[in-house]
Amino acid sequence: MRPQLLDPLFASVTTLPGVGPKLAALIAKLLGKEEADDCRVVDLVFHAPSSIIDRRNQPGIALAPQGVVVTITARVDRHQPPPRGKSNVPYRVFLHDDTGELSLVFFKGNAQWLEKALPLDETVVVSGKVDWFNGRPSMVHPDYIVREAAAEEMPLVEPIYPLTAGLSLKVLRRAVSEAVARVPETPEWIDGEYARRQGFPDLRQAFLDLHSPRDGADLDPQAPHRRRLAYDEFLAGQLSLSLVRQRLRRVPGVPVKPTGRITDAILAALPFRPTGSQTRAVEDILKDMASEQRMLRLLQGDVGSGKTLVALLSMAAAVEAGGQAVLMAPTEILARQHHATISKMAAPADLRVEVLTGRTKGKEREAILERIASGEAQIIIGTHALFQDQVSYRNLLMAVVDEQHRFGVHQRLRLTSKGISPHMLVMTATPIPRTLVLAAFGDMDVSKLTEKPAGRKPIQTITVPSERTGEIIDRLRAALAEGKKAYWICPLVEESDVVELMSAEERFAVLQSELHAPIGLVHGRMTGPEKDAVMQAFKAGETRLLVATTVVEVGVDVPDATIMVIEHAERFGLAQLHQLRGRVGRGDEASTCILLYKGPLGETGKARLSILRDTEDGFLIAEEDLKLRGEGELLGTRQSGTPGFRIASLEAHADLLEVARKDAAYVIEKDPELLSPRGESLRTLLYLHRRDEAIRFLRAG
Ligand SMILES: Nc1ncnc2c1ncn2[C@@H]1O[C@H](COP(=O)(O)OP(=O)(O)OP(=O)(O)O)[C@@H](O)[C@H]1O
Numbered sequence: 001m002r003p004q005l006l007d008p009l010f011a012s013v014t015t016l017p018g019v020g021p022k023l024a025a026l027i028a029k030l031l032g033k034e035e036a037d038d039c040r041v042v043d044l045v046f047h048a049p050s051s052i053i054d055r056r057n058q059p060g061i062a063l064a065p066q067g068v069v070v071t072i073t074a075r076v077d078r079h080q081p082p083p084r085g086k087s088n089v090p091y092r093v094f095l096h097d098d099t100g101e102l103s104l105v106f107f108k109g110n111a112q113w114l115e116k117a118l119p120l121d122e123t124v125v126v127s128g129k130v131d132w133f134n135g136r137p138s139m140v141h142p143d144y145i146v147r148e149a150a151a152e153e154m155p156l157v158e159p160i161y162p163l164t165a166g167l168s169l170k171v172l173r174r175a176v177s178e179a180v181a182r183v184p185e186t187p188e189w190i191d192g193e194y195a196r197r198q199g200f201p202d203l204r205q206a207f208l209d210l211h212s213p214r215d216g217a218d219l220d221p222q223a224p225h226r227r228r229l230a231y232d233e234f235l236a237g238q239l240s241l242s243l244v245r246q247r248l249r250r251v252p253g254v255p256v257k258p259t260g261r262i263t264d265a266i267l268a269a270l271p272f273r274p275t276g277s278q279t280r281a282v283e284d285i286l287k288d289m290a291s292e293q294r295m296l297r298l299l300q301g302d303v304g305s306g307k308t309l310v311a312l313l314s315m316a317a318a319v320e321a322g323g324q325a326v327l328m329a330p331t332e333i334l335a336r337q338h339h340a341t342i343s344k345m346a347a348p349a350d351l352r353v354e355v356l357t358g359r360t361k362g363k364e365r366e367a368i369l370e371r372i373a374s375g376e377a378q379i380i381i382g383t384h385a386l387f388q389d390q391v392s393y394r395n396l397l398m399a400v401v402d403e404q405h406r407f408g409v410h411q412r413l414r415l416t417s418k419g420i421s422p423h424m425l426v427m428t429a430t431p432i433p434r435t436l437v438l439a440a441f442g443d444m445d446v447s448k449l450t451e452k453p454a455g456r457k458p459i460q461t462i463t464v465p466s467e468r469t470g471e472i473i474d475r476l477r478a479a480l481a482e483g484k485k486a487y488w489i490c491p492l493v494e495e496s497d498v499v500e501l502m503s504a505e506e507r508f509a510v511l512q513s514e515l516h517a518p519i520g521l522v523h524g525r526m527t528g529p530e531k532d533a534v535m536q537a538f539k540a541g542e543t544r545l546l547v548a549t550t551v552v553e554v555g556v557d558v559p560d561a562t563i564m565v566i567e568h569a570e571r572f573g574l575a576q577l578h579q580l581r582g583r584v585g586r587g588d589e590a591s592t593c594i595l596l597y598k599g600p601l602g603e604t605g606k607a608r609l610s611i612l613r614d615t616e617d618g619f620l621i622a623e624e625d626l627k628l629r630g631e632g633e634l635l636g637t638r639q640s641g642t643p644g645f646r647i648a649s650l651e652a653h654a655d656l657l658e659v660a661r662k663d664a665a666y667v668i669e670k671d672p673e674l675l676s677p678r679g680e681s682l683r684t685l686l687y688l689h690r691r692d693e694a695i696r697f698l699r700a701g
């Protein structure tokens with residue numbers, strides 16, 4: 001049960017004064033919530049200001065700098081309403097102080113209101129930006145107009161928040177301050193001594209400080225209130241990961257004793273030799289699986305490093321030991337593709353490989369479910385359909401989750417909630433820096449595929465301004481004539497997938513008329529079978545150019561494709577570009593990646609594309625991406641349940657992450673069910689941070 005003291009924070013934002021459904025929808029949009037209904041007061045509380053407006057600059061009128069917010073105390077001399085019938089002329093009010101004269105400018109000014117707010121001969125305080133024109137200063141629509149006697153009412157420093165179209169700062173600020181007023185006094189979960197040494201304020205004070213910065217220093221990530229909130233955020237994350245992990249580990253694993261029969265047959269039939277990294281990763285995995293403790297291992301491998309083989313060999317070991325294994329992919333396309341490649345590799349060993357996704361229906365589905373229940377199906381590949389209630393396994397020993405950052409811990413937990421406790425291998429494609437692994441996955445054992453298969457040639461990456469698209473099309477025509485295969489990736493359109501689709505279809509039509517060659521088009525709006533057919537035709541070489549939206553971003557494997565064109569490369573994240581580029585250079589032919597960009601690019605834009613041009617090392621790219629974009633983007637938190645951070649920054653607060661990790665481990669060891677007084681208060685922390693996965697566990701616990 002959620003502690004009662006948090007109730008006010010978990011009410012809908014519409015319970016805040018002045019927040020109706022329309023504003024709630026804007027706030028939901030701002031906070032990246034899909035449903036306005038899901039927008040709670042607590043979410044606003046975590047919406048941190050990004051800068052401040054400082055009104056403490058109080059020069060005389062003549063000394064007010066151009067374009068800067070200032071506060072001016074002056075006497076009202078005269079009003080100058082617009083002439084009758086000329087509503088496009090502004091209403092002006094003239095003031096003076098010892099140094100000069102200032103005109104206040106109001107478009108469509110309400111005379112009655114202005115006469116009241118700015119009575120003749122009164123001294124008033126006005127605050128806003130001053131513009132100089134022809135040697136005369138003016139202030140258009142001042143932010144504040146108050147009488148001198150009431151000057152205190154005007155805040156001298158105000159927070160500025162990130163906004164969204166249609167939402168004004170004033171309205172948002174009011175909603176946030178109402179939200180913050182609801183933050184209750186909470187029992188302290190931070191160790192008292194540590195909090196004192198760090199100078200942490202208590203939770204309520206920390207939020208008050210966060211939203212009422214007094215100067216620039218208060219926006220610094222190292223300000224005590226920000227550090228406290230960052231620590232909290234890390235602690236909640238680490239606790240939640242530890243709880244999940246503990247829960248997964250508590251069920252002992254079944255030691256798997258492979259015979260080598262199947263794996264040897266697979267290896268003998270491979271057209272290549274596994275790399276040293278692949279062999280080492282398989283060894284690590286088999287060692288884990290042989291022990292009584294359940295395996296929980298992360299397999300990290302850069303694009304094209306050969307994770308699929310490692311997954312297959314591990315699953316085969318589970319089958320040798322008389323069990324079943326599953327591989328769960330994040331998308332239908334990937335599940336089908338894994339099924340195709342794995343079936344092929346597994347054929348010489350007579351493995352029974354099945355595929356089960358949301359698309360498997362009717363009789364076929366029943367038959368597969370039966371084969372899964374009887375144990376006839378040995379390796380089952382699919383999407384999250386693999387863990388739906390109707391699916392029951394005879395003896396599931398091993399689960400591989402091809403995570404690609406799209407699942408998060410929720411799905412992993414589902415497995416255990418079904419009462420099965422297979423060994424678990426989580427695969428991630430984008431190489432992520434250690435701190436991020438820690439933050440997103442907790443202390444998992446990690447295997448890395450550090451080398452690429454032998455014979456790979458470097459991908460030549462070039463950046464080309466979009467004005468030269470015609471040239472690129474000419475080159476493409478020549479390459480296709482030589483029998484090469486290419487991808488053309490259409491621009492990412494964040495706001496609208498309809499626009500994205502339109503631009504892909506347009507590009508498809510242009511390329512078709514320019515190239516006179518059979519071309520495939522694949523996009524997210526197609527049905528599964530349609531996508532499959534297009535992919536299949538491309539794989540088989542019936543089409544040699546594939547125009548695609550980013551659906552091909554992860555995992556697609558067509559080794560003889562050697563050219564990749566990415567349109568509007570400047571709109572993509574670095575990690576995403578790296579993933580996309582990884583679709584070529586998967587065979588032993590030399591490959592090219594052309595990044596078309598629409599200029600002019602800013603400094604960061606240039607830096608980003610040149611990083612990609614200069615290196616193919618996914619880890620390096622990820623580190624740079626982290627520096628340039630921030631961790632939320634890198635983890636792709638927008639599409640997934642992977643924990644992103646609202647206040648904490650991995651760069652600024654790496655020290656706190658380390659402490660939080662240790663603290664979480666200590667707490668869980670001493671008080672695994674969070675029942676002690678401190679445990680109780682930590683539950684409050686978990687609720688506050690909406691760590692549902694861990695909370696569900698506690699309730700069940
Ligand atoms: N040791 C090896 N030697 C040569 N080729 C290999 C080796 N291991 C895998 N491959 C081939 O390399 C290609 C990429 O492998 P795989 O699809 O497993 O990569 P991945 O790690 O899943 O990458 P991504 O995340 O980009 O999908 C495949 O065509 C695969 O058959």
